[in-house]
Amino acid sequence: MNTALLFATTILMTLSTSSATAAVATPPDADKRPHVVRAPHGAERDDEYYWLRDDEREDKAVLAYLEAENAYADRLMAPLEPLENALYEEIVGRIKQDDSSIPARERGWWYYARYETGKDYPIHARRKDGPGVDALSIQQANERGDFEGEQVLLDVNALADGKDYYAVGAYEVSQDNTMLAWADDTNGRRQYTVRFRDLATGQPYPEELRGTSGDLVFADDNRTVFYIENDPETLLTKRVKRHVIGTDPAQDAVVYEEVDDSFYMGIDRTRDDRYIVIGVSSTVSDELRYAPAADPQAFTVLAPRERDLEYQADHLGDRWVILTNADGAKNFKLVEAPSGSASRKAWTDVVAHDEDVLLETFELFDGFIALGERSDALERVRILRPGREDEHVAADEPAYSMGLSANTEPDTTKLRYTYTSLTTPATTYELDTATGERVLLKQQPVLGYDPTQYVTERVWATARDGERIPVSLVYRKGFKRDGTAAMLQYAYGSYGMSMDPGFSITTVSLLDRGVVYALAHIRGGQEMGRRWYDAGKLLNKVNTFTDFIDVTDHLVAQGYAAKDRVAAAGGSAGGLLMGAVSNMAPDRYRVILSQVPFVDVVTTMLDASIPLTTNEYDEWGNPEQRQYYDYMLTYSPYDNLKAQAYPAMFVGTGLWDSQVQYWEPAKYVARLRDVDTGGGPLVFRTNMEAGHGGKSGRFRRFREQAEMYAFMLDQLGAK
Template identity: 50%
Template sequence: DKIYKHVLGTPAEEDELVYHEEDETFSTYVYKSKSQDYIIIGSNSTLTSEYRFLNADDPQGTFKVFSPRTRGLEYSIYHFGSDFYILTNKDGATNFKLMKTSRKTTASEHWEEYLPHREDVLLEDIEIFKDFLVVSERDNGLNKIKVTRWDGSDSYYLPFDNETYVAFPYVNLDYDTQLLRYIYMSMTTPYSIIDFDMSSREKTVLKQEEVLGGKFKEENYRSQRVWATARDGARVAISLVYHKDTPLDGRSPLLQYAYGSYGSTIDPSFSSVRLSLLDRGFIYAIAHVRGGEYLGRPWYEDGKLLNKKNTFTDFIDCSKFLIEKKFTSSEHLYAWGGSAGGLLMGVVVNMAPELYHGVIAAVPFVDVVTTMLDDSIPLTTGEYDEWGNPNDPVYYEYMLSYSPYDNVRAQAYPNMYVSTGLHDSQVQYWEPAKWVAKLREYKTDDNLLFLDTNMDAGHGGASGRFEALKETAKEYAFLLDLEGISQ
């Protein structure tokens, strides 16, 4: 919450406090503009942004507020020449638009539209170069990268030919360059770093993630995107990957994953660890449910606060679709989610336990009402914009209607593996512990119910590559054992 100025060669005790963010719902950070002309301090909460800037040649000067914070106004700033460019949701631009203003008049009332808002395309980010403007978009769920010359002589999109993939600019520190460095991968293509010449349109793959073991061949795997229809008519995308020899006749095991909160989009990325399941006949599915931004900002807005239940019903409707289309069956369908995705798991096992043979809930946020009523927890007040404030009876009743712990009842539940960390500061260990205790008391089945508490870990799980792999191995062992796969 504090930004200090340190003079090289002097004791740290003499550092000067430059900025103190006193609103506990905001976090603050500092960086330098790509042009190297300005030092910028940013402050952000869930729904609101504010920036301060200072000429980098005058480090002893005073930071100036770019545009005062206004609740619900989000913006990011980029410097180019004599102007600032602003990526913002101003004036109801739900999917964001690009505006510009002189560096002498930076308040929002002076901003002028540069790239208009589009109802069906999310404007995610921009990269500024001396001769080019690069825009990152999300159109119909897919990443697109558009390159435009400032002089207007050329404009085009980078070509991507996969049905479902991930592409976004990488670290581009150079301002005066023809090269755009970006990341590309798909569910069958490993993480690749690529240099793209924006003038000649030639690309060079600098590095591709190595898949250890020597057996991986991209042509052995298939990926596709299908669309399920939710109960309210919304179309929900599902990204799938599987081995080319896996039958799609309803007999194959399928692991369905989703997150669905905070506008966080779970992209169809590559995973070398996942190959362990694919090579054993599993299909892996990512359900792009509401609560993320896969289909733009409205997709997020339709899965939060008093629309939160759409996240849960989308996941269930995707499961029914996958069964109906014979990708799998309820005897071989598994669900997985962590943190807010663990909340999703907790809700779906209460609402539709018969659909799943097994469920993995990692560090699950399952005691929603109790946690959100405790404003002594550092994260709680900042979460009101996502879940609502339960001190308001309307939000209290809505949260209570889906909170996993509060809705456990006497019924048969799937086989379940629940994990937590003793030092988790985001979802304290007692949430999943009390949830599992209540499940043990109420459930009417003899299915497996494990609670795995890592006594050394926090919210992110075990630290260290091999310890993290051990945790994944336990989750996979749970799935393989239920499928009767011994090796």
């Protein structure tokens, strides 16, 4: 027994060492320590597990408890190790290990990433453009293992060597193609360090920019870099700074500082490279500043922030093009304004508002605009050309996902877009908008997979208030809708994030075992337009949870699953969903998979020192106001745990998570162990090195998923 576990055993007095059976049968039991959480309006709540919060991740008792839970999880999962290994081998066996991305051309170079067999991380590289060099020829050379003429920018395998966690957040090359800047994270908290290298000599520069968001932009002098510095306490994006490569970062000037913690910040260059832009966004408001990339001294506000005014803007040629909800355009509209007069008074409609079509994104080209939109819970790509009727890119399946791909240069007639579905691996096409010719650039290789053996469909479930909820389904051919199958239902339902049906190599292992996979497009996302989001946030949040339950009831009633063989899964805000539905309807689910779950809503939203709290008042409400406090208490998973039979549950978190802090699921599991009368297994797994996204590396994360799926399949009797 290691030291940490021995300490845990001593302080908790719960893990029996007399027999392995007893150890498995007796999970850790965290101490209860009285603590009262008070709201400004006088309300009080008891939180006996508040002590599990340790911002520094150094408290020995806390770490020992987490280690004890991991040890208990190891013992509980040991009998399922053969199934876990089988799932892992199946998943990894579908991966073409020496794969590469589609090269994209920019300023005379083709950029791409490629993997080598057996390695976890990509190699970012580029090749010089020239006669006979294009995306397809480079892909073919990579497949042959012919890397002559390649310049390696970052070998992430070498950078990650010896580290438990490593991720490159972004990298940028200067406008003259000679300087490299990249940002990396070594613990999963998304606090990046920026580093520099001379691409001509290969020599690194000594300085490091620490505590950044990872966003990088070069100015036209190829030596000046703009970056975002995070607040060291809240970890929120706070200041845009200017750094000159080769100088002391302590001397970096602050270009812009955001005083409102409810706004996130990003930096970029416009489509035509004319401007450097600083964008700040809250849940309900945006503001963009721009400065000439050739002389970025003073930044001009495009449109001043106003509550409930959202917009995103880009520049090409002599105009700004802006996607906005201004003037009551709830589903957004597209407008334009002259370069020299971009105030709202000069905005004129390019695409008017449509109650049935949500406009989400756009890409500017010299001769056309590509518009990403959605209608009836399906994504579309629309092409706008002067003097011609709008054209939609065709799709072939009832439920699919489609979107704009990497279109790095505006002076082309060719548009890259991606297409995928629950049965079709991710596919990238290049459409010539002048001729209509479509070229398949790449489809995700999936070894041993035959898409003709699987079926996808779109169904609609009626919610208790009469709304129709779209659901995307996939199952193996030969499935009979007779009410006997096992089913995994997934959803998210927050922040207006739409969960579109895309292919997953991990899901195939479930389908091959007879499991039906259901993706519920519940309120809180934007699958059905902006109203869908509004109907699932703030004082309407409960719709998100009841929609999920109603979808389950519908699918069971229609014979897609047996009522005692339903699993549910969600992560982050989707983990909130899992906690809520397991409180509200525990009898509907045999097993719950909950990753990095946001389950202690009221306490977290009362604490402005926690990253993301103040940013999210417009999503959840501010519990300092009694109306929102009382409403949150009706669904907050931690606060609504009670004596009842809960489903079997697998809860996962990362010790270094900066978005949903580890102590939320830790407290939740500790209290759930106190009240659950069902006797089903409860696994709590903490990754002691990772953050919100789990382990780094393309294979390591599949090991985590295989463990969860083994747990679920065992509970569903679908091994």
